[in-house]
Amino acid sequence: MPEAIRERVSILIAARNEEATILTCLQAIDNLAYPPDCLEVLIGNDRSEDGTGSLVDQFICNKPQFRLVDITTNLNQQQGKANVLAQLARQASGQYLFFTDADTAVPPTWISGMLRPFQDPRIGIVTGCTQINGREFWATIQAMEWLVTQYLIKQFADWDIPLTAMGNNMAVRRPVYQQTGGYEKLPFSVVEDYQLFREVLQRGHSFAHLFEPTVLATTQPMPDWRSWMQQRKRWMVGAFQLPWYFAVLLVAQALFLPLLLLLALWQPLLALGLWLARFLWQSVQLVQVARQFRRYDFLPYLLPYDLVMSVNWLLSLLYYWLPTPVTWKNRTFNP
Structure with a gap:
């Protein structure tokens, strides 16, 4: 050795x-x-x-x-x-x-x-890097989010742009x-x-x-939606300490769905095009991740992932803004 x-x-x-x-x-x-x-x-x-x-x-x-x-x-x-x-x-x-x-x-x-x-x-x-264990629907959605997020962090790291650990x-x-x-x-x-x-x-x-x-x-x-929200509240404490432009991107991701629905009232074709572009870009990343780690169980969930996470990202942002403490291992902390 x-x-x-x-x-x-x-x-x-x-x-x-x-x-x-x-x-x-x-x-x-x-x-x-x-x-x-x-x-x-x-x-x-x-x-x-x-x-x-x-x-x-x-x-x-x-x-x-x-x-x-x-x-x-x-x-x-x-x-x-x-x-x-x-x-x-x-x-x-x-x-x-x-x-x-x-x-x-x-x-x-x-x-x-x-x-x-x-x-x-x-x-x-x-x-x-870390993956989520389990093949059930909720576990698979979390696994997809974890790995695609780490894939993006790795891309920024290759450009010598530090995000997090x-x-x-x-x-x-x-x-x-x-x-x-x-x-x-x-x-x-x-x-x-x-x-x-x-x-x-x-x-x-x-x-x-x-x-x-x-x-x-x-x-x-995370076994349920409530614990998932608590996890995201902790993570967003760190996310909002990143440079301002990353915080803007985070908020834009969370607000993508309501803004898209609002746009669809006046420009439905443009809204559809923007959603399709985001979906294809996201799917390409997920396919690359699936191939690298042989997580082919991701592929049937590309569309459900986009829909579920669009809602969850918005809710997690709203939950982060609530004046509530962070709970971890039956303890509460002020973020």
């Missing part, structure tokens, strides 16, 4: 009430094609109210590279996931900090694939992380991955986004 990929790696996982998914996550990490003596896995049990802690304890028995850390206090102003990661990073010994979620399963090639861009010394942070599939050089002060020194944010990404770039480091099967993780869909 080349020396470049034998760096010591620390995987940090924040876990709160994850008894339904944590074993799948840990089993995937246990199956990583990476030397165990170069790997440590720190699982932060964030005051779980279910059997998460005992399940982790049983799994890591006789696995010295795994360690369970009970999180019972907060560092500085941090809360929730950012607080857990801050405390785990303090205990980590790796030269690279890898982040994934307790409901996410990474592929065996994850470590070697994510380390590859770090051969460029300018790279400070790397983001992988994904905290369930992310890695950062430890010295670069320390330059930011770590999560305990960063302002609290419900989008802690974007907060770290932005801080890394502000310190002059570059970034990489990988959109390939070697780093393709799998996570769970």
Whole structure:
């Protein structure tokens, strides 16, 4: 194995009430094609109210590279996931900090694939890609949205335009992380991955986004519309911190359907043409994504996806503007 990929790696996982998914996550990490003596896995049990802690304890028995850390206090102003990661990073010994979620399963090639861009010394942070598990209608719609969004992020990254990172599939050089002060020194944010990404770039480091099967993780869909809206509210907190022109594009996407319907009252053919152009452009992207990751189950859903997401993007924008807190793992935070 080349020396470049034998760096010591620390995987940090924040876990709160994850008894339904944590074993799948840990089993995937246990199956990583990476030397165990170069790997440590720190699982932060964030005051779980279910059997998460005992399940982790049983799994890591006789696995010295795994360690369970009970999180019972907060560092500085941090809360929730950012607080857990801050405390785990303090205990980590790796030269690279890898982040994934307790409901996410990474592929065996994850470590070697994510380390590859770090051969460029300018790279400070790397983001992988993630797909949604499940073939039911709602799960498939979410899977399509996740992958086509990441496909667009990758295109911007290839033009050296940074957008965001994904905290369930992310890695950062430890010295670069320390330059930011770590999560305990960063302002609290419900989008802690974007907060770290932005801080890394502000310190002059570059970034990489990988959109390939070697780093393709799998996570769970939101089980219902309400939880999906809560997820989007968190994400939009980060989206509206992007440059103003991206925020304008986000709002335009959300308002596309009502504006199109309004236009159709006076210019129905023009409205139809605009919708068809958007639909074809979107479908081309989805077909490319489907081919790359062999998600051919996307193809029958091209039209339903456009209709469902046109409504959901509008509703998620309206929900974001409501003066309500963000809910995550049975906790509420002010965005």
